[in-house]
Amino acid sequence: MTIGEVARRAGIATSAVRFYEDQGLISSIRTSGNQRRYPRHMLRRIGIIVASRRFGIPLAEVAELFASLPEERMPGKSDWRRISRRWHDRLEARRRELEQLEEELIGCIGCGCLSLNTCRVLNPDDTLSAEGPGPRRLPGGHGT
Secondary structure: OOHHHHHHHHOOOHHHHHHHHHOOOOOOEEOOOOOEEOOOOHHHHHHHHHHHHHOOOOHHHHHHHHOOOOOOOOOOHHHHHHHHHHHHHHHHHHHHHHHHHHHHHHHHHHHOOOOOOOOOOOOHHHHHHHHOOOOOOOOOOOOO
16 A cells, blocks of 8 residues: 555554654555555554554554564454553553542532642642642642
């Protein structure tokens, strides 16, 4: 498949196809005229890349995963099962973190008290700045 065909089928820009190739996530062969040709199974890899980006999985982790997949052929069911298992725990942990953050934000926005005794976010006189930048008391913050 040409780069244009791959981009159309995958629903991404040709520049993204080139970028993914430059990052080693997909591969092509070159024709005698130095044009890229992609095997059809690269569409599956691109699909995984696009999905992983939607879930916030870094490209470096996708590259790690792809290192264990066969490049010369379409990965089989067992390959995809292995990928799914590996990402399931990570996505489950991310879901729990988001739920916890949502609870914190709803509580913060909903209470309206700004009480020094109960508010985990309030930082009077910026006393936490000595600990460094970013949120210090919220889950996932630098101080938790």
